[in-house]
Amino acid sequence: MLALVVSHLLVALALPWVAARNTRAAFTVAALPPAAALVWTLGHAGAVLGGQEIVESLAWAPRLGLEITFRLDPLALLMTVLVSGIGVLVLLYCPGYFGPGSADGRRSAPLLLAFAGVMLGLVLADDLLLVYVFWELTTICSFLLVGQSGISREQRRSAMQALVVTIFGGLVMLLGFVVLGEAAGTYRISELVADPPGGGAMAAAAVLILIGAFTKSAQLPFHNWLPAAMVAPTPVSAYLHAASMVKAGVFLVARLTPVFAGVVAWPVLTAVFGLLTMIVAGWRALHEYDLKILLAYGTVSQLGFVMVLVGAGTHTGAVAGTAMLLAHGLFKSALFLVVGIVDHEAGSRDIRELSGLGRRLPWLVVIAVPAAASMAGLPPTLGFLGKEAAFEVFLHGGAGQAAIAAGLVLGSVFTVGYSARLLWGAFANKPGIPATAAHAPGAGLLLPAAVPALAGVVLGVVYPAVDELSAAYAAVFEAGTDPYHLALWHGLNLALLCSLIALAGGLVVHAARTPITRVRGRLVNPLNAQRAYERSMALLERVAVGVTGRVQAGSLPTYLGIILLTVLAVSGTALLTRSTPIEQFRAWDRILQVPLAIAILIAVAGVVRARRRLTAVLLVGVIGYGIGGIFIIDGAPDLALTQFLVETLTLVAFVFVLRRLPVRFTQSDPAPGLRWVKMLIAVGGGVFMAFASMIFSSARQTPSGVSEQYIARAEQGAGATNVVNAIIVDFRAFDTIGEISVLAVAATGVASLILTSRHERRRRRGSLPITERSAADESAAPGNAGAAGPIRPGTGEDPQGRDPRQEEVRE
């Protein structure tokens, strides 16, 4: 099985070369791998139905528990026949539809084949994670197929929508898989079925997985991507949106229903959403004018139907579900292909433009009628068998079951209604509309459509074959004493009555189509899923734009403000929640500290308010000297001396730089509101720091052993009364030397850089135009790029002429 899947993908890789030369050949080649898969599967059908399953396994990433395991069991058999069989037919249909050498055809051939391979992998996979991998790959293939050349805006939007919805669903489903796998300790589906895990996590897993399945199978409220995806070429729609991809969700539910047998939510959710989907989409289909959109809503409706059946978790439900799965794949792909032929030959799929095609294309009618009959559930088709069984599922239970059955009957009424509408719309003579001209389609188009249509009838007649397949899958469920079997005639019973009601009701609905449409026009439609999707996307976009505009303004103060706020929030909370007492708190030690502190605070306020650069620099100096004063009061004159020295040096350096800058700060004042916010953040940051340092210093432990040793040995060991001095020049003398050497080297480097650039400038001056010269200056000091930045004084002087001392201060 691995070889089959891989061969699909390999051929698809090579196909573009063929397609570039001959599209017809490309499609023919592309049909080979699915055909091989079909033959292989049918060859093993006997063994599989006999209860023997074929398993292939290959370790992929054992550490992650990822393995490639394929298993051919009855359900996989059914899906493989659908996927590969319809795949072959659609690929053979394509050349006639696309015409030789069309760009869409060239693009579609490899993609369709790749899709077929991925889909084959999906239905055969026996590992949840493998299922997810193929699941996402089908999404991508379908995205590319629906988008096609993307000429129209609509195509792009539809492709995008399908992608967003299904990828979202896929990720949610992955989460469900992981929850399920972790709860059970295995990701093997067959093991899960054999030994379903229990526990509270199962309900969560069920809901998550169902969301994934609903998105893929276009169930309410995610259904609208499917009609939107009808912009794809018709063969693509026939394959993806009828036979295979949209079936993936239903298939997954069918696969996992035995696992979730103990979860109440599973059948309830599938029944509620499935029924709603079946009825709402059926109602929509009754009013569409585009044949393809009509079929799309029909597909959504039918998928809801199948969802109800396969989710039910009973033996009869499983039989009915598989029968309907097969029936729907056959009749819907046939009908899509028929609509494709109509579109291709008559140039329109609008009911209001088509008229009298039945007489011009009699063969097409012959194909379409049995397919539509199967859709409507007329005997002796497969659709009839499935529908009979479906009614049977819910007719023998309590009130809830009866309600479901009533819902199914209503849905079936709509189904019959839109089946009639389809036939009437495509082929009938409509008064007042001129007969549509149409070419006769070739056999290449008709045959692929005819095969599934006829198969629906043939399988309906030889129903024991289908029954055997359905029963083989349904064997996992408890069958009871008298298991249900598919048959054309069960006697006069309630199910038959339901079928009759559905048929009669549907014909009435079709006959009364004009008044019904009028009624619908008057109904307000408050819940439109398409609008909801568009609105939520637009909302997301608006929020993103708004937040970006506020937060990512490119302004450093804003960025800093955000960082500060976060620090305040995180560390500030830590401070507040673990209120450490401030020990030995005193307002001041000496009264002199108070005026100094007040002076510093005034200077701080002045710096913030200063407009002139020089004022600001001087005020900063005042702050520094004030702190030096506090050092003196605290009895550290040496420290104060250092502080004064540094302060003076900085001031001088600043003044040198200020010579070259404008006198005033050029930045205009921000909005007053913003000013207050900034002020608040700044004050908050300052208060946080102040409190933090008080708390931190009181939270100190006893001095470390090293400090004690330093203090003890300073006097006698180093002969110093100042421990700091002793540390610097004695205990850690090597560190000091190292530090001095580094500083010296750095200073030398900076000085030499400046001297070189001066030298070069003198040498070049006069020989170069001005722009060249400043450019040369700029490139001469690469190490300064961080500091120099784009800030250039407006005076036209070069930035390297600054005082070397300033560089040293910076170091």
Next chain:
Amino acid sequence: MGVTTQTGAVILAQQSIAPPPIHYSAIAPVLIVLGAACLAVLVEAFVPRRLRWSVQVGLSLCTLVAAGAWLVVYARGEPMGLTTLADTLAIDTPTLFLWGTLLVLGLASILLIADRSVEPGGAFVAESSAAPSPSPRAASGGSTGGTATSIAPAPTPAPARATASVAEMRTEVFPLGLFSLGGMMVFCAANDLLTMFIALEALSLPLYVMCGLARRRRLLSQEAAVKYFLLGAFASAFFLYGLALLYGYAGSVELSAIADATAGSLRSDTLLFAGLGLLVVGLLFKGSVGPFHMWTPDVYHGAPTAVTGFMAACTKVAAFGAILRVLHVAFEASSWEWHWVLWTVAVVSMVIGAVLGLTQSDIKRMVAYSSIAHAGFLLIGAITLTDEGLSATLFYLLAYGVTTIAVFGVISLVRTSEGEATHLSAWSGLAKRSPLIAWVFTFLLLALAGIPLTSGFMGKFVVFSAALTAGMAPLVVIALVASAVAAFFYLRVIVLMHFNEPAPDGPTVSVPGAFTTAAITLGVVVTLLLGVLPTPVLDWASVGGFVS
């Protein structure tokens, strides 16, 4: 600096002190890189100008290959984890993995940086002329406003562009890159906070300079450098302050000593948590995790694309390597108290990255936001504090880094006469002009979105499943929603490239030179391999935990 801290052994000067043993074979990769960086400075000084480029490129590439080869040989001997250089460096399996990752990513980055064919003469400031080109601010998606850096009036336009376009690039970028890489390697091996801080500066300072070296759009590039420098300095200050508080708490800067102190002591928690908070701010800033991400879009946008690739990939690896080590080694015992903070940070980062990325109209800014979202995912792996989470995060780092570098490699190829065409509208219909590049980029974007059969999926998968096992289901749910939203903007680019009509005056796709081709190919192949056959790398990533 030197006067602050060391062990107390020094004062017992009367006894003879045995120098701490050094396991040269273990730290050889770092020595090779740093030694080559010094050598490259000398090359800059003494080799004639016309030979410099080839010598520098050869030296850098040989260095990385040699260091990598040594690493492989050393790692194949299945060494025990050890600490060396007086316990300042811990050479354990995660370190070796991170070093390997850094060397691979560094190699790819150097290849991108060395390319001279895409931009004639290279993407960096030219030798003879570095005149600024006209202001590109109009093109910058939203990076305007009252910045501190926009004080100056616009510079005069450069008539010298014609000469600039043929001039050779300056080659300082190679030693700078090597120094930075060496700093990163030390950063993720540092076993005490002080070494970590020094490594942080060693990796950051060259990066600040490299950001400002773009040949085109000089102003934007320099603004990016200044922003990065100022904010980076702030972050370093936070880191240092946090370090001081932790020293006050534990009485040591060694990670293991802090861990001992947290496990059963009656000391004040205030110091511990305030210190951890500030320390983590510094680390998260380097990893561009929201809400400390603000510099990321501006800097990614302004820096030369090759440097952006280097920053995006290597810095993230180094930062998360350090975050992993700090959290695992020092703060595991106290995790119950702080984990909610990092939970919040991870959520904020994912949401910011995913939602704000939606509006970006510039591809480099978009990738920047994607990196913020990815940082959130990485953080989830980092705060699981399990061995599984550790190996998952390591794997994710490698996967993300390789893909990102290739992404920036492709971005550097799509150009107009003005330079790189980073505005998204210029990318429409790219598949019709240059299908190969468009498909390569599509593949890389799918990897970033985390689609199966790419490394992105495997990375997300391992991280999320590790987080689930560690009981962080709510976080994983948010992460999945964020992935879905983020997928939207990657996919939008894919739609744009494949389905839109190309603009009539759209960009051309340069034929990449051998260097860029090699880098992109490396990225794509590794992305695919990690997506299809992740087992060998995962095995390597999960051999063992940290030693201290």
